[in-house]
Amino acid sequence: MEKIASFTVNHLDLLPGVYVSRKDHVGQEVLTTFDLRMCAPNREPVMNTAELHTIEHLAATYLRNEPHWKEKVIYFGPMGCRTGCYLILAGDYQSQDVVPLVRDTFRFIAEYEGEIPGAAAKDCGNYLDQNLPMARFLAKKYLAEALEHPTEKNLNYPE
Template sequence: MEKIASFTVNHLTLMPGIYVSRKDHIGSECLTTFDLRMTAPNREPVMNTAECHTIEHLGATFLRNDPEWKDRVIYFGPMGCRTGFYLILAGDLSSADITGLVIRTFTFIRDYKGEIPGAAARDCGNYLDQNLSMANWLARRYLERDLSQIHEGSTERLVYPD
């Protein structure tokens, strides 16, 4: 079988950032899948499922309510390796196009206090597996350590390394 695109990325040199993972065309519509990489693969501990689950609930809620982007959000969820999240948006987009959206999303997650949206038995199949304080901490680290390194005109942390 042919190796899928995400398995061709060199995870030994990949740094946290915002990357275009793939672009798919369905009819006349382009869907862009983004790799929101939060940890350095194979070099840092992965996120535990509870904080991934909380980031998923908060991120999906924020993104699907964002006035500018909500109608373009297709999916937001964790990677199986637990080093980041996939965000699928309608449109032929670049990482630079969504940097502001990602910063706003993770600022929301960093600052969120209170009941986690959808964290109830009626709404979620594993509602008890949540960790808000760790989700806040991971969002803060992603913002301060990684997203702050993204500068206009630079492709570092926006384009996969060779």
């Protein structure tokens, strides 16, 4: 079998950032999948499931309520390797196009206080696996390392 595209990215040189992972065509629509890489793969500790789960709940809630983008959000969720998340948007976009959206999303997470949306037994299949303080910490780290002043290395996959 052929290697899928995400397994051809040089993870040894990959930095935290916002990358176009792939573009798919569904009828006339383009779906752009973004790799929101929060940890340097194989060089930093991966995120634990509790904080990643909290990031998922908060980001998905924010994105699906953001007035300009909510109708374009197809999916937000964690990577299996726990070094980041995927964001799928309806439309043909580049990394630079969504940095402001991703920045606002992670600022929301970094500053969030209160009950985590959807963290109740009737709303979530594993509602107790949450860690808001660590999610906030990781959101602040991602903002500082990749989102506040992104460079080409944070927006384009390494060769």
